[in-house]
Amino acid sequence: CYKVSWNFDMVLVSQNRDSVMIEDGKRVAVPAGQQHDNPFIHEIEVAGLGKLEAFPNGDALHYVEMLDAAKGLRRSGRYTLRWPGWSAFWAPLKELGFLSEDKVPGTGNSPREFLGRLLGPQLQYGPGEKDLCVMRNVFSGLEDGRAKT
Incomplete structure (x- = not known):
């Protein structure tokens, strides 16, 4: 089962974030x-x-x-890593409006708020369970005229 060690509502918000690459x-x-x-x-393949x-x-x-790295930059992206199938799961939910911020008439809540309140508590880690964070930064370019990664 997927678990979260932080505010699940922020996971939902991040599924609706514009990106620039x-x-x-x-x-x-x-x-x-x-x-x-x-x-x-x-x-991507991550050892272990x-x-x-x-x-x-x-x-x-x-x-x-921020890093003053734009000169000659060919490729840059900010990505979130998840187990395979994450996007296939969220794409139809997003398309159906489950991540919408618009209030559902008569409820006072948006679909995103509902999902956060319903799923957030169920997805928290239990005693003895641990979280994992993977961060990968890859830089490649020329140093002293030679390709380097």
């Missing part, structure tokens, strides 16, 4: 509605874990500018 030196905007579409998803699904989640250009 750089591909082939050009800015690519990924609207939240397309974040889980196949052209933007790739898998196996394959993880990576999908765009946030503004990579923010970090490019």
